[in-house]
Amino acid sequence: MNNGREIGYNVLKWGDHMQSKQIELIKYMMENKAKVLTSQQLADVLNISIRSVKTYISQINEIGKGKAIISNKNGYTLNVPVAKNLLTHENIIIPQTYEERSTYLVKAFFLQHTNCLDLYLMADELYISDSTLKADVKKMNMRFKSFNIIFAIERDQIKLLGPEKNIRKLFSYILYEEVDNHYVDLQILKSNFKNIDIDSMLPIVKQIFSKNDYYINDLALRNMLLHLVIIIERIREGKTIPDLARGLQDKEGEDVCVSELCRKLEQQFSITMNEEERREIYILFKSSTNFVVTNGMQEVRELVGNEIVEETKELVYLIQQAYAVNLDTENFIIPFALHLKNLMLRAKNSTDIKNPMLESIQSQHLLLFDMALYVSLQLEKKHKIYISQDEVAFIALHIGGEIERQKNNNPKVRVVLLCPSYMNIESRLYNELLINFNSDINIVASVRDSHQVEELNFDLLISTVRIKLSVPCETAVISPFMTSGDKLEIQEKIESSLNNKKNKMLTRHFNDYFEKELFFLSNAALDKMEAIDILTSNLYDKEYVRKDYRDHVLMRERAACTGFGKIAIPHSVEMNAYKTCASVMICSKGIRWENQLVYVVLMIAINKLDNHVFKELYESLVIIFSEETNIELFKDCKTYEEFENTLKSIIG
Incomplete structure (x- = not known):
């Protein structure tokens, strides 16, 4: 197997220190690390003699820094830290789950430049039985169904069958899935395509685009480079998309730009592209670039x-x-x-x-x-x-x-500056506040004495002295000479003041949006659909929403899960409710919401006449319920009145 390129896992290649059976022995003991295993059990699993088991264990303990396997009168146990170090030293990461194994197999097709793998060799590399591998291959046809390709087993061979275009899409998908945050940077491309000079390709692409007045952002550029190197690699292997002789039929400037790019790549990498390959690059170009607009x-x-x-x-x-x-x-x-x-x-x-x-x-x-x-x-x-x-x-x-x-143009935080007059410090601070925070604040007054503050209407007090006011307010105490720490403190207080404004709006309109008949407690564990059905049914009974409300809630849910942390906020994709309201469910045992467990569900229905309040309402609820300590408080609520008091006390 060619292990010159890496995608995610290292291609399994045993080092010089341990034999495959020794590694298999450690892996089996890792899976059963809580158990004491006998020589006979290990011999049966590895299909070797008891004598060989003892020999392997002795050799493993000689290689490791400390005993990796400890013997006693009942059998053998694993010294996990030492065993992990051994496997790390061997540069081995063995796929453990079906998803990891299926990803490994797809990469193996790519790394070995083949559409056919030996079933038994792959089973050995993955340390699973051939029957388990056969079952995995069947599941892969479901996992990768959207790519319209087939994984088949014929005469002890695993075959990858399907159009070349779809196979390339599968390879690019696997690479994206293997990297953090799906960001394929140049280093990842270089490490995975060592036979292609990425550094020489990048200036070719940039120069052609710049010369022809086309713009491409960094993310689109990385995406284009990935697809280009896959195209080049597959053409080098003799795997091309069948030529349908459709040619390029679009704007002259785009045709010229793509033709020049294809010609340069052919020269640089000694390949020949048919018209269908050129069309693939043309579509990639069209969907990734924009002409520089000047008029x-x-x-x-x-x-x-x-x-x-x-x-x-x-x-x-x-x-x-x-x-x-x-x-x-x-x-x-x-x-x-x-x-x-x-x-x-x-x-x-x-x-x-x-x-x-x-x-x-x-x-x-x-x-x-x-x-x-x-x-x-x-x-x-x-x-x-x-x-x-x-x-x-x-x-x-x-x-x-x-x-x-x-x-x-947005409403700003109203600020009062309190600074005793001395050597013109208050004027300098005033100017610094405007320079650093002008887009966020409106300084309504600059005062010297604390008693002047009481008479003013403001959101945030910025003061060079600590004072006590009769009414609590958001306060940032800073030094007379504004430091970077002071700036951070002020920015935090500005954000806190904005959140306070939203929360005050929620308090002011609480009885408009919440009501006792829309409050539910559940002591039994539920799933997402059960919770949605309970809440929507109640809204129907109250005649607050239209008949298609549930369908629009599920449409939104299918598009992207509305659960985050320990809360879910399902809502319709349309703001066409008869009445703006928030239906609440608290479940002490949790509601299974996709892959997470939520304890509070807030189902929001919005009337289009109230769309101006949606942003504030939504953000206020998110701020309050995203705090885990607040969730714990709500979980303890036994009545609607307790829920109301808890919410208002948090806001207060």
């Missing part, structure tokens, strides 16, 4: 077409209607229309770009992700396409970027 909206219309521009504006309108967020600016519409053109092309060709920021956006910017998901569902419904969560995260970045640009 505004008119040029965008020429590049992407009126249909996509109008669809972008329609999506902007829908976001405004659903979330009361205005994205109707050229700063948003121009780059998003260009992005939408590429996204649609990727979706229609069943490809996407992995987004390494998906997890952080999904967990830390819930409302932003929800807005992007709403956009993707509109596109899916209209065009009958599938949009992955990675693509949803890119939409979220566009929306978030525009919201951030508009931040200066």
Whole structure:
């Protein structure tokens, strides 16, 4: 087996120190580390004699730093730390689960440049029986069903059958799944494709794009490089996509750019591409790059077409209607229309770009992700396409970027500066606050004495002295000479003040959104569907939602799980409830929500007339219920009144 390239696991290749049976012995004992094993048991498992067992154990203990296997009158036990060091020294990571083994097998096809593997050799390398491997291969046809390929066993051979295009997609998928956050950087490409000079490929791609006025972002560039090296590698192995002689039929500039790229790659790597291979690169190019726009909206219309521009504006309108967020600016519409053109092309060709920021956006910017998901569902419904969560995260970045640009127009935190007058310190601090925090704060007053503070209406007090006020308020005590630590303290207090504003809104409207008839306690463990059915049925009985509400809740749930931490906030993809409300379920034994256990479910229904409050309501609930200590308090609630008092005490 060629072990020159690595993807995830090291290809199993035993070192010079231990034989395969010795490693198999340690692995078996690792799986049964709590047991005392006899020589006979080990001999039966390894299919060797008792004498050989004793010899192997003696040799293992000589190799290890300390005894890896300890003997006593009842048999043998494993010294786990020493045994782990031995396996680490041998550079061995053995796949343990079916998912890990199936991934290993796909990589083996790729690393060995073959579509056929020896069944018994692979079983030996994986330290499983041939019957277990056969069962794994059958399961693989389900795991990788979407790639439209087949794993077959014929005459003790495992075969990979399917169109070359689909096999390449499978290889790129496996590589993305094996790296942290799905971010395939240059180092990973170099370590996995050592026979291809990545460093010489990168300037070729960049130079051609730059010369022809095409722009590609870093993530799309990494994605393009991965697919290009797979194409080059497979062509070198004689595995090409059948030539359908369709050619390139699009804009002249794009054709010229792609033709030049293909010609340079052929020269650099001594390969010949047929027209279908060139078409694959053309689609990759079209879905990854944008022409540099210099003349505004008119040029965008020429590049992407009126249909996509109008669809972008329609999506902007829908976001405004659903979330009361205005994205109707050229700063948003121009780059998003260009992005939408590429996204649609990727979706229609069943490809996407992995987004390494998906997890952080999904967990830390819930409302932003929800807005992007709403956009993707509109596109899916209209065009009958599938949009992955990675693509949803890119939409979220566009929306978030525009919201951030508009931040200066958002309500600011009202600040009072308290600083005794001495050597003009108060004026200098005032100016520093404006320089560092102008987009977030509005300084309503600068005062010298504490009694002046009591008369003012503000959100945050920034003071150079510690004072006691009759009414508690958010306070940042800083030094007369603002330090970096002071700036961090002020930023934290600004964010805390904004959260307090949202929480006060929740307190003010508590009785508008929550009510006793929408509160449920469960002492029995439930699953997600049971909880959703209970809450939606109640909303139907109260006539607060339309008949299709449950369908829209499940549509949102299928698009992306609404559970995070120990809370779930299911809601409809449409804001068409008859009444804005929040239905609550607390389950002390937990509700199985996909792969996690939640204890509080908040089902939100929004009337479109209240869409302006959705953002504040949603974010307030997320802030409060994402704190694990708060969840513990809510779990102890036995009545609606206790729930209300707990929520208000946390806000207070």
